[in-house]
Amino acid sequence: MTSLTDLTVAGLAAAMARKEASAxxxxxxxxxxxxxxxxxxxxxxxxxxxxxxxxxxSDARRAKGEAGLLEGxxxxxxxxxxxxxxxxxxxxxxxxxxxxxxESTVTANLWRAGAVMVGKTNxxxxxxxxxxxxxxxxxxxxxxxxxxxxxxxxPGGSSGGSAAAVAAYMVPGSxxxxxxxxxxxxxxxxxxxxxxxxxxxxxxxxxxxxASSLDQPGPLARTVEDAALLLQAMSGHDPKDSTSAPLxxxxxxxxxRNPDVKALRVGIPREYRVEGTSAEIVxxxxxxxxxxxxxGAEPVEVSLPxxxxxxxxxxxxxxxxxxxxxxxxxxxxYGLRVPGKDLIEMYQNTRAAGFGKEVRRRVMIGTYVxxxxxxxxxxxxxxxxxxxxxxDFRQAFEKCDVLLTPTAPTAAFAAGEKMDDxxxxxxxxxxxxxxxxxxxxGISVPVGLDEDGLPLGLxxxxxxxDEETMLRAAAALEKAAGFSARPAGx
Amino acid sequence: xxxxxxxxxxxxxLARLKVxxxxxxxxxxxxxxxxxxxxxxxxxxxxxxxxxASVSDVTLPMRADKVTDGGIAERVLANAPGxxxxxxxxxxxxxxxxxxxxxxx
Numbered sequence: 001m002t003s004l005t006d007l008t009v010a011g012l013a014a015a016m017a018r019k020e021a022s023a024x025x026x027x028x029x030x031x032x033x034x035x036x037x038x039x040x041x042x043x044x045x046x047x048x049x050x051x052x053x054x055x056x057x058s059d060a061r062r063a064k065g066e067a068g069l070l071e072g073x074x075x076x077x078x079x080x081x082x083x084x085x086x087x088x089x090x091x092x093x094x095x096x097x098x099x100x101x102x103e104s105t106v107t108a109n110l111w112r113a114g115a116v117m118v119g120k121t122n123x124x125x126x127x128x129x130x131x132x133x134x135x136x137x138x139x140x141x142x143x144x145x146x147x148x149x150x151x152x153x154x155p156g157g158s159s160g161g162s163a164a165a166v167a168a169y170m171v172p173g174s175x176x177x178x179x180x181x182x183x184x185x186x187x188x189x190x191x192x193x194x195x196x197x198x199x200x201x202x203x204x205x206x207x208x209x210x211a212s213s214l215d216q217p218g219p220l221a222r223t224v225e226d227a228a229l230l231l232q233a234m235s236g237h238d239p240k241d242s243t244s245a246p247l248x249x250x251x252x253x254x255x256x257r258n259p260d261v262k263a264l265r266v267g268i269p270r271e272y273r274v275e276g277t278s279a280e281i282v283x284x285x286x287x288x289x290x291x292x293x294x295x296g297a298e299p300v301e302v303s304l305p306x307x308x309x310x311x312x313x314x315x316x317x318x319x320x321x322x323x324x325x326x327x328x329x330x331x332x333x334y335g336l337r338v339p340g341k342d343l344i345e346m347y348q349n350t351r352a353a354g355f356g357k358e359v360r361r362r363v364m365i366g367t368y369v370x371x372x373x374x375x376x377x378x379x380x381x382x383x384x385x386x387x388x389x390x391x392d393f394r395q396a397f398e399k400c401d402v403l404l405t406p407t408a409p410t411a412a413f414a415a416g417e418k419m420d421d422x423x424x425x426x427x428x429x430x431x432x433x434x435x436x437x438x439x440x441x442g443i444s445v446p447v448g449l450d451e452d453g454l455p456l457g458l459x460x461x462x463x464x465x466d467e468e469t470m471l472r473a474a475a476a477l478e479k480a481a482g483f484s485a486r487p488a489g490x
Numbered sequence: 491x492x493x494x495x496x497x498x499x500x501x502x503x504l505a506r507l508k509v510x511x512x513x514x515x516x517x518x519x520x521x522x523x524x525x526x527x528x529x530x531x532x533x534x535x536x537x538x539x540x541x542x543a544s545v546s547d548v549t550l551p552m553r554a555d556k557v558t559d560g561g562i563a564e565r566v567l568a569n570a571p572g573x574x575x576x577x578x579x580x581x582x583x584x585x586x587x588x589x590x591x592x593x594x595x
Binding site: 243247313332346 | 497
């Protein structure tokens with residue numbers, strides 16, 4: 001029999017249903033992998049005791065015939081989700097030692113479905129970054145390396161630990177959050193599947209807030225079917241999140257098991273052919289379209305004229321909302337406190353010591369664009385541009401059912417390669433941010449390797465609350481691409 | 491828009507971030523670089539465009555304005571970095587306070 005850690009979410013659930021392994025055995029096998037690959041720094045906290053207790057409880061439920069959708073499946077949780085009784089840091093010094101007295105809705109949904117938590121994964125501080133290098137707890141190493149080159153590569157970000165843990169077979173699936181590409185870009189860098197649902201599909205309650213009009217939890221896994229299974233368990237209306245959509249949860253897994261794209265119109269946005277994208281990625285994009293066409297889909301060229309403005313608009317909206325959300329870290333209610341001569345100085349000292357450089361930069365940009373006299377010139381302008389971006393997508397979806405684009409402009413880069421200028425780093429998310437700005441679902445599917453042997457993903461973008469069509473197309477792309485490469489040594 | 495040192499000091503004060511004097515000038519350069527890049531938005535004609543208020547087409551439901559939890563003061567105060575003061579030390583869920591440095595003489 002193949003090793004338990006090689007199995008997918010669906011494979012593990014099936015093996016446990018057939019009594020080939022218990023949840024406790026499955027948990028132990030994965031905990032051993034966490035131990036073996038601790039060098040990757042994918043986890044901020046491992047929770048072996050909790051994993052064992054949850055696995056025993058899972059076996060007891062199964063014995064009583066009460067198995068849930070993810071019964072006994074071990075998962076890693078991005079350390080941005082509040083987990084009751086387990087430290088939740090957002091990878092920031094300012095929240096070090098914070099132990100939430102409550103559980104986020106998304107993780108509570110996963111545990112209700114029977115899943116088992118093995119630990120909390122590393123991320124960019126407050127999910128602000130595309131490399132995982134802004135974490136207070138150190139960067140995460142991508143399990144993939146360039147052929148013949150031993151340099152450490154970044155896993156992408158911000159859900160870098162969640163992506164690396166899945167790519168290194170430490171867990172079959174994990175949770176992430178995506179504000180501008182934080183699930184899809186690391187999925188592409190690590191050769192796995194990452195799905196950002198439609199804004200409102202998964203509850204944000206109990207997720208440490210970055211930019212509230214953009215943040216959306218979602219799954220990372222090694223197959224499209226697994227991502228669909230996890231999404232199914234994570235989703236659902238939550239009265240505690242006023243932006244949570246009151247919609248029934250479709251059978252996402254069924255959609256992912258049906259790679260039928262006959263007559264499906266796949267839009268290719270011409271504005272995504274931009275300078276700075278690697279030639280290999282452009283070639284892969286063409287190849288991806290050929291694969292879908294060979295499966296019966298129909299390519300359609302579409303135009304999203306405001307694409308190039310999505311990124312600068314995002315860098316107004318996201319910092320503005322972040323400066324407002326992060327105002328709560330004041331050294332009074334939770335987290336770090338650094339004393340000062342008076343209350344104001346205590347706030348200033350606490351926030352200066354508690355926030356890292358990128359977070360401070362974004363808080364300052366956000367404070368500036370929202371300050372008296374500048375609101376119309378920046379925030380209002382950005383929200384107007386955002387309305388145009390959303391309109392572009394609506395018009396494109398009159399001509400097609402799903403869009404196909406690259407996920408990221410490059411493969412994984414080495415730590416420090418793009419650190420010279422913040423704007424260069426921001427360009428990593430150029431293909432993922434437009435869908436985020438419009439609240440649309442997106443999924444990154446691994447499609448091939450570049451000439452250095454690094455994985456590359458393609459992104460499918462769906463209509464609002466139509467993850468099912470997107471999943472069907474993603475399953476077709478996955479099947480045609482037949483991506484089966486593994487990082488050497490994992 | 492190019493930011494000067496005084497503006498950066500003002501933003502830092504508004505954001506309640508202590509920025510050492512020697513960092514103000516480099517930070518002004520960095521932030522100005524980001525703002526200059528953002529200014530390409532001025533190329534977009536947004537006359538008569540309503541700013542986006544919500545990405546969702548779904549009508550979000552109202553809920554009853556009722557208290558649904560409470561009486562958990564001890565859990566709420568459990569992470570207080572300066573410690574907590576309870577109204578009734580024998581019933582920690584009866585209520586309590588976060589503590590801050592003295593503000594009034």
